[in-house]
Amino acid sequence: MQTNESQLNAIADSIKTAATDILAEPAATSSGMDYIELLSRFGINMVAIFILVRLIYYPTHKNKDFLFSFFIFNFIIFLLLSTTKLKPGFAFGLLAIFSIMRYRTVTVPIKEMGYFFIALALGMINALSLVDEGWLVMIGSNVIILAITLILDRFITLTHENVKEITYERIDLIHPSRREEMIADIVQRTGLPIHRVEVKTVNFLRDTAYLHVFYYAKENENRQGMTGDDD
Structure with missing residues (x-):
């Protein structure tokens, strides 16, 4: 009973944090991000998540069950953060709720939870990176994350x-x-x-x-x- 109560309390705290972030600032207007910039960011994000899921994760683990969730989770985070003025804490609140619930019907393995976190991070970076600092910074961040993930998952394998x-x-x-x-x-x-x-x-x-x-x-x-x- 204590475990269930602690999980419910943790979920409630995460929802409260997410709600605070949603209400913290008003929604962004169309002047906040033009459509060309939004489409450019979305294109970079789509390429990054495709490389992560289809070219890094799937060839090694051959598990189709999580492919849909990886893509959808990334796209939802990207669109929420890029079209509204939500804080990054909202994205982490969603991840906290998801990790506590763990789908409730299927236990998500630790490595898959790591990939969920990477998908979330890519969506946040591509949605919130400042264009004033240059597109190369955002693209470089994607490349570094994908390269580190590939090296750790594919080439540095421990028995x-x-x-x-x-x-x-x-x-x-x-x-x-x-x-x-x-x-x-x-x-x-x-x-x-x-x-x-x-x-x-x-x-x-x-x-x-x-x-x-x-x-x-x-x-x-x-x-x-x-x-x-x-x-």
């Missing part, structure tokens, strides 16, 4: 220690002195590069042991149950 849960029937190998034999047997049967094993529980009535096996891989895999039965 993850993954774990699988196994029901193992050869309890004669669970003795600590035979741990290397057990690891070799599991490696041969699973094909996984296992480097350590934890014996969680042992059932002598059924001659089975419940194990956690650990191995390194490029992807952060979910835990999946495996069985040692040959049936």
Whole structure:
């Protein structure tokens, strides 16, 4: 109950902050930004978000579920900030609400939340950057963000220690002195590069042991149950 109450309070605070930003200043008039400048900014933003989503995110993660949300979230933030005098806090308030709700039906992975933040940042930069300082500053900011994202996500990859849960029937190998034999047997049967094993529980009535096996891989895999039965 405390967790739900804290989440509701956080959502209420975010909505209050967003409402304050909306009412802080009147809407911008047509003189604030001409149509040519708006279209130019929108074109730069569209190219940037397309590169981020279609050329950086999708080729690596192959997840179509978030493509629509990335594009729409970016476009909404861009249009809200460029056509009205909303403060940047409004955009972060929307992100805070979104991150707390986490779609409520689907848990958004951490990396996808990072991409949502990048999509938000691109929309803010392209909507609020001062043209007086030059278009190159805005374009350069987009290029730097996209380049850093590409390098971190594509080229700087660290291995993850993954774990699988196994029901193992050869309890004669669970003795600590035979741990290397057990690891070799599991490696041969699973094909996984296992480097350590934890014996969680042992059932002598059924001659089975419940194990956690650990191995390194490029992807952060979910835990999946495996069985040692040959049936």
